[in-house]
Amino acid sequence: MARTQGSHSETTGPRIRAAAETLFARHGYAAVSMRQIAGAVGLQAGALYNYTPDKQSLLVDLMQRHMEALMGAWAQEVQGDTALAALEAFARFHIRFNLARRDAVFIAYNELRNLEPEGFAQIEALRNAYEGELAGILTAGREAGLFQLEEPRVTTRAVIALLNGVLTWYRDDGRLSLEEVESLHWQMVRRLVGV
Amino acid sequence: MARTQGSHSETTGPRIRAAAETLFARHGYAAVSMRQIAGAVGLQAGALYNYTPDKQSLLVDLMQRHMEALMGAWAQEVQGDTALAALEAFARFHIRFNLARRDAVFIAYNELRNLEPEGFAQIEALRNAYEGELAGILTAGREAGLFQLEEPRVTTRAVIALLNGVLTWYRDDGRLSLEEVESLHWQMVRRLVGV
DNA sequence: GTCTATAAGGAGATAGAC
DNA sequence: GTCTATCTCCTTATAGAC
Numbered sequence: 043m044a045r046t047q048g049s050h051s052e053t054t055g056p057r058i059r060a061a062a063e064t065l066f067a068r069h070g071y072a073a074v075s076m077r078q079i080a081g082a083v084g085l086q087a088g089a090l091y092n093y094t095p096d097k098q099s100l101l102v103d104l105m106q107r108h109m110e111a112l113m114g115a116w117a118q119e120v121q122g123d124t125a126l127a128a129l130e131a132f133a134r135f136h137i138r139f140n141l142a143r144r145d146a147v148f149i150a151y152n153e154l155r156n157l158e159p160e161g162f163a164q165i166e167a168l169r170n171a172y173e174g175e176l177a178g179i180l181t182a183g184r185e186a187g188l189f190q191l192e193e194p195r196v197t198t199r200a201v202i203a204l205l206n207g208v209l210t211w212y213r214d215d216g217r218l219s220l221e222e223v224e225s226l227h228w229q230m231v232r233r234l235v236g237v
Numbered sequence: 238m239a240r241t242q243g244s245h246s247e248t249t250g251p252r253i254r255a256a257a258e259t260l261f262a263r264h265g266y267a268a269v270s271m272r273q274i275a276g277a278v279g280l281q282a283g284a285l286y287n288y289t290p291d292k293q294s295l296l297v298d299l300m301q302r303h304m305e306a307l308m309g310a311w312a313q314e315v316q317g318d319t320a321l322a323a324l325e326a327f328a329r330f331h332i333r334f335n336l337a338r339r340d341a342v343f344i345a346y347n348e349l350r351n352l353e354p355e356g357f358a359q360i361e362a363l364r365n366a367y368e369g370e371l372a373g374i375l376t377a378g379r380e381a382g383l384f385q386l387e388e389p390r391v392t393t394r395a396v397i398a399l400l401n402g403v404l405t406w407y408r409d410d411g412r413l414s415l416e417e418v419e420s421l422h423w424q425m426v427r428r429l430v431g432v
Numbered sequence: 433g434t435c436t437a438t439a440a441g442g443a444g445a446t447a448g449a450c
Numbered sequence: 451g452t453c454t455a456t457c458t459c460c461t462t463a464t465a466g467a468c
Contacts, residue, residue: 054433068350069267069350069351070265070266070267070350070351071265072264072265072267072268073266073267073351075460075461075462076461076462076463077460077461077462085433085434085435086434086435086436087461087462087463088434088435088436088437088463088464088465089433089434089435091462091463091464092433092434096462096463097462097463152347155263155264155265156264156265156268190428192421192424193413193421196413196418196421196422197425199402199405199406200399200402200422200425202402203398203399203401203402203405204395204398204399204402204429206398206402207394207395207397207398207399207401210394210398211394218388218391223391226387226388226391227391227395229387230392230395230429233385233428233429233430233431234399234425234428234429235428236428249451270442270443270444271443271444271445272442272443272444280451280452280453281452281453281454282443282444282445283445283446283447283452283453283454283455284451284452284453286444286445286446287451287452291444291445292444292445
């Protein structure tokens, strides 16, 4: 407790990122001003520049942290020993993880166009790595004779798109529970890949 | 040929909309200025206000025209007499129509958050009507014993999401032709709904 | 680390000449 | 119908006091 009450440097960074994430997701990166972000955290705009060199870096930082959290969490997931078990694990993980971080996901998918080339390349590489995880499962399942896929790359993207659809309509207080939504989508994915 | 060369009122309206559509899709509504739009058409910013009362109306106008073109085109589509034929028609139509108008589709899905309440309600109603077309096909197919669906509403959204996925990666000069992409997705939808 | 003040520029929209 | 000029406001980012 040596720190004085006025010094918040260890918490304001995360609070700034949290506020920016919410605001960017709701209104879009371009539509949100540094003043709005500062206001949400109880700061003046100038103070933000103690935490980020500029607005663009704030966006890149959010996306990078999200993609790395996604990859890290998937790496720790129990994946089973068959392609079928791995696919179920992926489908359920993707829905669960992304629904818990909708703002970050929304930003990662919709603000890529507002990234300058270097940031864009970084984020795209991380996304390709994640899609590659699913692609690996699908091709393994095809080689094992479990799945029926005409075009693994197309199927990979189709499965991701299908799962991401949930993010646009699911509500925590809605008719269906998370577990039900997971299971419904797993059944659809299962049929889609021709099990 | 009675018109003078300097008078372009019949064509500048469409040209403004076309330029706005391209720019909004590429950079986002909030990031595009009226000056940019005017510049793309060869006008000064002030002249735009002969064609739209404000920037927001330009966005609503684009979305409305797109959704109405979508509904109108689907109404004219030959839909077959079984739910299976109707579903194939819908899947192929959705991919073909939307791929031909990617900018408009992109705007319709990503700029809803930049709409004021009245505009938002209008566009959402049109979208719900379109989704209702697919929902009708799916429930008809289920009642006929053709499809296996746990939750028609969830399946409807899943199919739309799956088909929309194409819009994010398809390239006219890519490896797969439009017809191939249509067929691949139709096969996936077919399996997804448990035919 | 945060503040106030400010620089430098771009935004949406309007007025009035032509 | 388009232009130039302008109003008013907001933007990102920085400088320097505390």
